[in-house]
Amino acid sequence: MRVLLTGSSGWLGRYLAPMLQAAGHECVGLDIVPGAYTQIIASVADRTAIDQAFADYRTEAVIHAGALHKPDIARNPAQAFIDTNVSGTLNLLEAAIAAGHDRFVFTSTTSLMIRADVRAGKEGGAQQAWWLDEEFGPLRPRNIYGVTKLAAEHLCRLYHELHGLDVAILRTGRFFPEDDDTHSEPSGENLKANEFLNRRLTVEDAARAHVTALGAAPGMGCETYILSAPPPFGQAEAAALIDDAPAVIARHFPDAADIYARRGWTLPPYIDRVYDPSKFVRHTGFRFDTDFATILNALQSDGPLPYAHDPDYVSPIVRR
Template sequence: MRILLTGSSGWLGRFLAPALRAAGHTVTGLDLAPGPETHVLGSVADRSVVDRAMGLGIDAVIHTAALHKPDIARYPVQAFVDVNVTGTLNLLEAAKAAGHDRFVMTSTTSLMISEAIRQEKAAEAVWLNEQTGPLAPRNIYGVTKLAAEGLCRLYAAEHGLASVVLRTSRFFPEDDDTHKQPSGENLKAIELLHRRLTVEDAAAAHITALEKAPQLGFGLYIASAPTPFARQDAAALKSDAAALIRERFPETEALFAARGWQLPPSLGRVYDAGLAERELGWRAQTDFAAVLDALRTGAPLPFAHDPGYTSPLVAGR
């Protein structure tokens, strides 16, 4: 198929474009920032840009472009509405007009996190899946991504445009912008237990969604590394996560200590990607066990970590 990939210069886009080509697709990239995978420069918020890209001959859209949580410090609220909501509407309208039979959109698990969940004051870890609700996003990023999800659902129901929404957990390479301890690679390794996936697995999820969309009509799935925990572990995760990790992975403490890493005393939330495995047929290939394998053998860590990473959009400002 001929795929229009929005956000083609971003972190996900640079992995997704070659993965799509390897799967036999032709890729046209659209992004505000130039990059090796970008062919059309402009914003999805501009309908004329979207129409120009569609005019190049497109069979389906994978929509990864968005303003994200770190952009809150750089852009006004209206920009989030323009890009994340109006941009999604522009693409859905153009896809409908072109007679497409599938549409894939990148969303975020962040929109599931209310301020109460973020504060982690509950007695147990919060178990998060596609049935979690009512949703109360804590910032404009989450609010606009939730609205964009609603548009995809609406166009599937009213116009027959099969759509799959992927609520991806964390896969950014840079350091966390709010948590300083544990830092860097240590934090990313821990997050593979409950709230992270690799960018390669994120790309694979989008390709699977593209293939399965017409069969599903509409689908909304959490995309995250498989957690080794279950709902009944919620209390133990909150009270003494380190003990539970030692129980499930006895060598963890020694392997972490050899690298100067820490185990988490508490985990306040878990993303459950089981529905994506059952309905979409996708499962992340990299999990916490892969981290331990790398630490044990001295192999490179199975996730990207780049404290100096800057998005092309920010770098070009």
């Protein structure tokens, strides 16, 4: 299948494109900056360029992973988010319908689920961890990034209803390699390891999930899925995660505290949100390669950490 991949020069795209090729697909990359897997230099907001790309390459499906993200808020006006994340998605949907595509995979974000009270967490008075699955709501995104990604999700649903296009909406958790822009403690690698308990996945798992969604989309309808490493906890532990996360972690991983201590790391004192990817696993049979147990095994054996950490990583959009 010939697949148009937007965002092909980005962090996800550089992993996803070769996985598509390995799965037997022809990947046509589109991005505003050059990259190893990018054939078309254009913005999704440019409808003429999108129509030309569809005419030139006669693609059969779209994976729309290109977007402006939260860090881009500091360097772009709100209109740029609307042009790229909303109008760009509309351009692709309309072109896909005109080309007779039967599937569309949209990379969304769990960020749009983090309204003000969820973000406040324990400091805001939460009595238990927020359990974030696809039924969570109401959704009230807290910034222009979340607002535009939610609007794009609604466009995907509308075009499914109007035209029968099967759509997989993938709300991805964190997989960026750079340090968190809002937390300096614990250290970058330690923080990322902790997040595999509740809100992170590897970029490799994120890419593999997109390939899986592409194959599963026909007949799906329009479905929304959360992508994050499977948490070790059950929803019945939500209150305990707020009160004493290390005690809950110890029930599942008795050696975790000692393994962490040998590296000088710290476990989170509380966990106030948990992303639940079980719907995607149930619907597609997907299995995540990396979870918190994988992290502990790597630490225990002094092996390489199974996730990317690069505090100096800079997005290609910023470097251009």
